[in-house]
Amino acid sequence: xxxxxxxxxxxxxxxxxxxxxxxxxxxxxxxxxxxxxxxxxxxxxxxxxxxxxxxxxxxxxxxxxxxxxxxxxxxxxxxxxxxxxxxxxxxxxxxxxxxxxxxxxxxxxxxxxxxxxxxxxxxxxxxxxxxxxxxxxxxxxxxxxxxxxxxxxxxxxxxxxxxxxxxxxxxxxxxxxxxxxxxxxxxxxxxxxxxxxxxxxxxxxxxxxxxxxxxxxxxxxxxxxxxxxxxxxxxxxxxxxxxxxxxxxxxxxxxxxxxxxxxxxxxxxxxxxxxxxxxxxxxxxxxxxxxxxxxxxxxxxxxxxxxxxxxxxxxxxxxxxxxxxxxxxxxxxxxxxxxxxxxxxxxxxxxxxxxxxxxxxxxxxxxxxxx
Amino acid sequence: xxxxxxxxxxxxxxxxxxxxxxxxxxxxxxxxxxxxxxxxxxxxxxxxxxxxxxxxxxxxxxxxxxxxxxxxxxxxxxxxxxxxxxxxxxxxxxxxxxxxxxxxxxxxxxxxxxxxxxxxxxxxxxxxxxxxxxxxxxxxxxxxxxxxxxxxxxxxxxxxxxxxxxxxxxxxxxxxxxxxxxxxxxxxxxxxxxxxxxxxxxxxxxxxxxxxxxxxxxxxxxxxxxxxxxxxxxxxxxxxxxxxxxxxxxxxxxxxxxxxxxxxxxxxxxxxxxxxxxxxxxxxxxxxxxxxxx
Numbered sequence: 304x305x306x307x308x309x310x311x312x313x314x315x316x317x318x319x320x321x322x323x324x325x326x327x328x329x330x331x332x333x334x335x336x337x338x339x340x341x342x343x344x345x346x347x348x349x350x351x352x353x354x355x356x357x358x359x360x361x362x363x364x365x366x367x368x369x370x371x372x373x374x375x376x377x378x379x380x381x382x383x384x385x386x387x388x389x390x391x392x393x394x395x396x397x398x399x400x401x402x403x404x405x406x407x408x409x410x411x412x413x414x415x416x417x418x419x420x421x422x423x424x425x426x427x428x429x430x431x432x433x434x435x436x437x438x439x440x441x442x443x444x445x446x447x448x449x450x451x452x453x454x455x456x457x458x459x460x461x462x463x464x465x466x467x468x469x470x471x472x473x474x475x476x477x478x479x480x481x482x483x484x485x486x487x488x489x490x491x492x493x494x495x496x497x498x499x500x501x502x503x504x505x506x507x508x509x510x511x512x513x514x515x516x517x518x519x520x521x522x523x524x525x526x527x528x529x530x531x532x533x534x535x536x537x538x539x540x541x542x543x544x545x546x547x548x549x550x551x552x553x554x555x556x557x558x559x560x561x562x563x564x565x566x567x568x569x570x571x572x573x574x575x576x577x578x579x580x581x582x583x584x585x586x587x588x589x590x591x592x593x594x595x596x597x598x599x600x601x602x603x604x605x606x607x608x609x610x611x612x613x614x615x616x617x618x619x620x621x622x623x624x625x626x627x628x629x630x631x632x633x634x635x636x637x638x639x640x641x642x643x644x645x646x647x648x649x650x651x652x653x654x655x656x657x658x659x660x661x662x663x664x665x666x667x668x669x670x671x672x673x674x
Numbered sequence: 675x676x677x678x679x680x681x682x683x684x685x686x687x688x689x690x691x692x693x694x695x696x697x698x699x700x701x702x703x704x705x706x707x708x709x710x711x712x713x714x715x716x717x718x719x720x721x722x723x724x725x726x727x728x729x730x731x732x733x734x735x736x737x738x739x740x741x742x743x744x745x746x747x748x749x750x751x752x753x754x755x756x757x758x759x760x761x762x763x764x765x766x767x768x769x770x771x772x773x774x775x776x777x778x779x780x781x782x783x784x785x786x787x788x789x790x791x792x793x794x795x796x797x798x799x800x801x802x803x804x805x806x807x808x809x810x811x812x813x814x815x816x817x818x819x820x821x822x823x824x825x826x827x828x829x830x831x832x833x834x835x836x837x838x839x840x841x842x843x844x845x846x847x848x849x850x851x852x853x854x855x856x857x858x859x860x861x862x863x864x865x866x867x868x869x870x871x872x873x874x875x876x877x878x879x880x881x882x883x884x885x886x887x888x889x890x891x892x893x894x895x896x897x898x899x900x901x902x903x904x905x906x907x908x909x910x911x912x913x914x915x916x917x918x919x920x921x922x923x924x925x926x927x928x929x930x931x932x933x934x935x936x937x938x939x940x941x942x943x944x945x946x947x948x949x950x951x952x953x954x955x956x957x958x959x960x961x962x963x964x965x966x967x968x
Contacts (some may be wrong), residue, residue, distance in 0.1 A: 324953070
């Protein structure tokens with residue numbers, strides 16, 4: 304009798320523990336009170352981020368994409384969803400980036416002199432001897448660095464430029480990947496005609512590496528795009544990770560044997576121009592040469608015609624444009640419009656492209672000015 | 675109801691005619707259950723069929739590899755096996771984990787309690803001088819042994835087939851690194867144990883269902899339906915908050931053992947989640963068996 308009651312009590316406790324355990328697993332990590340850190344000013348924070356030394360670390364970067372883009376064939380990552388990448392860096396020039404996929408993995412290894420690309424589904428290795436830029440979040444900031452040699456004045460210069468069009472503030476602290484961070488918030492001034500509500504950059508309180516970037520669009524409390532570490536370990540890394548030996552049975556190619564890829568990026572056409580400034584600046588350029596009429600196939604100027612399905616219609620940018628864009632026209636000409644939560648893009652029938660984090664009207668105004 | 679079960683329990687457990695001293699040692703009981711369960715023809719047949727899976731996959735890959743040049747990225751995970759035999763056991767396990775291994779677990783769980791009830795032999799077990807906690811433990815052990823054997827069969831046949839049919843010099847991981855034979859075998863072992871724990875979780879829930887019914891078919895139907903419903907739920911975007919609760923959600927991470935360095939987050943999460951399901955399933959089973967009328 305007693306044993307039965309004990310057994311029942313144990314069973315009840317076990318069930319409860321199991322359900323609670325599932326709940327704990329489902330809880331988002333880092334939910335808790337904000338860490339208390341010494342207060343800092345935006346100037347100090349920006350300065351410390353600019354002077355942050357790259358450190359050896361590894362981590363998992365998660366990209367949460369809610370931009371509302373269509374699922375493009377050949378580029379599934381652009382569609383809404385969550386993508387993860389694992390990164391390693393030794394704090395110098397070497398790094399490793401791995402993109403796990405359901406049925407394989409793409410790996411990029413930069414061993415200091417060569418960039419290796421490995422694709423497990425095709426078992427090909429691509430070797431690029433030149434020094435390509437490793438894809439790491441903090442490298443974006445190196446490009447932004449102004450010319451000033453002194454980081455303090457660089458931070459001031461940068462802030463001065465940014466503050467013409469936005470409000471910059473440090474909005475408390477938060478946890479990212481289990482580490483306390485400062486949250487730097489950039490909010491557009493009310494005069495800016497933009498689709499964005501604010502941009503948040505979280506900087507690690509200890510190393511001052513930017514560890515999370517969130518872009519918020521108007522009318523939504525969830526970030527439209529968030530790139531951030533879900534797991535981050537700072538410390539020396541195994542040097543073996545930054546070497547790559549092509550495995551047996553793999554096809555090894557040099558990058559210059561590759562007809563596409565690099566050229567596509569290099570041939571990004573006549574230099575794009577910027578119309579406007581601040582949040583409502585619009586980038587205007589031309590489609591890469593391959594997509595231009597005459598090189599790959601004739602693109603008619605009338606929308607909706609000649610969608611040649613045989614052949615490489617999925618790789619032809621113009622066919623994609625016509626398939627996914629909304630046809631539109633105005634005094635500037637005619638073209639196809641792509642609207643997402645954070646930005647708008649316009650591709651005209653004569654190959655001009657305008658992109659900006661702005662409503663469609665600003666875009667068409669800008670492309671009219673640029674003519 | 676409590677009165678009825680209480681009196682039944684008094685009749686079953688606390689009669690003076692059942693002295694404690696005659697209880698058999700636990701080891702012998704476990705051993706007899708395991709040998710009895712594993713010697714069943716249906717268990718043997720299902721294990722043999724599971725062993726065919728890696729062989730069929732290997733032959734398929736070989737034929738496909740010889741037949742035509744590979745189109746880039748077209749057939750996914752199976753292309754990785756060509757010339758890389760030690761991937762075969764892990765990929766065979768991941769294929770079987772989708773449905774076949776859970777079915778074996780469910781079948782064995784259905785036999786354990788519902789099957790006994792259908793034959794009328796459960797009654798004898800319930801009134802036997804064995805505590806019901808111990809009865810649940812022994813039955814669960816038998817089911818667990820079948821599942822572990824099934825996963826081991828797939829892994830062993832996979833390793834042998836991979837080495838013989840496909841051939842291998844160590845293993846080339848998804849990440850493009852080469853690992854030695856020993857390290858590859860460790861990875862296969864991790865995958866085998868991980869798959870076993872996942873199927874144990876399914877079987878524990880099936881065992882709970884099994885305790886409530888006397889029709890083994892119901893257990894199979896519930897398990898199959900559960901697997902399908904979980905699959906549907908995880909594919910509905912607006913229910914993504916539900917996904918961490920779904921056991922099947924973590925199953926693709928079995929392929930993480932083929933990455934280098936091996937990411938452990940997904941695997942550990944999977945073990946914890948399976949542990950929770952295991953705990954719930956066994957607790958409900960225990961509660962039901964303890965309160966069952968003799």
